[in-house]
Amino acid sequence: MLQNKKEIDLIINKYAGKKGFLIPLLQEVQDIERYLSKDVMRYVAEKTNTKLAEIYGVATFYSMFRLRPQGENIIRVCKGTACHVSGANSIASAVREYLNLSGDEDTTADGKFTVMEVACLGCCSLAPVIMINDDTHGKLTASSVTKLLAKYKK
Numbered sequence: 429m430l431q432n433k434k435e436i437d438l439i440i441n442k443y444a445g446k447k448g449f450l451i452p453l454l455q456e457v458q459d460i461e462r463y464l465s466k467d468v469m470r471y472v473a474e475k476t477n478t479k480l481a482e483i484y485g486v487a488t489f490y491s492m493f494r495l496r497p498q499g500e501n502i503i504r505v506c507k508g509t510a511c512h513v514s515g516a517n518s519i520a521s522a523v524r525e526y527l528n529l530s531g532d533e534d535t536t537a538d539g540k541f542t543v544m545e546v547a548c549l550g551c552c553s554l555a556p557v558i559m560i561n562d563d564t565h566g567k568l569t570a571s572s573v574t575k576l577l578a579k580y581k582k
């Protein structure tokens with residue numbers, strides 16, 4: 429049983445019969461669900477008469493789609509060239525260490541934070557940069573990013 433079935437039905441009805449509906453539909457569904465679960469993809473496939481393989485193909489091809497649950501706060505660590513040469517790797521390591529993430533984990537066990545690496549956040553003069561939700565933080569060090577995360581954790 430889907431938790432947000434009513435909202436998902438409204439989205440499906442909004443796009444019913446429209447050409448090129450799948451990507452915007454999945455984006456809106458993901459905005460509600462915070463990720464695309466197997467159950468959601470199956471439901472959308474059934475309701476839109478689309479093959480599940482096509483939906484899965486779109487969901488796995490585009491990096492904007494998530495197939496795993498997403499945390500309440502999104503941390504985007506810039507790994508673009510300007511940030512890379514300014515220490516992005518040490519920032520990324522400090523973030524992951526502070527949040528106790530290992531291996532390919534990207535979301536904390538308490539569901540508070542999800543960490544993503546991105547190509548450029550568009551403010552290279554502030555490198556190295558991270559975004560936490562809609563807030564941009566630049567000129568970071570491994571030490572300052574840890575202090576910053578502590579504020580968000582409260």
Ligand code: FES
Pocket residue numbers: 506507508509510511512547548549550551552553555556557
């Ligand atoms: S490379 Fe990091 S903001 Fe552009």
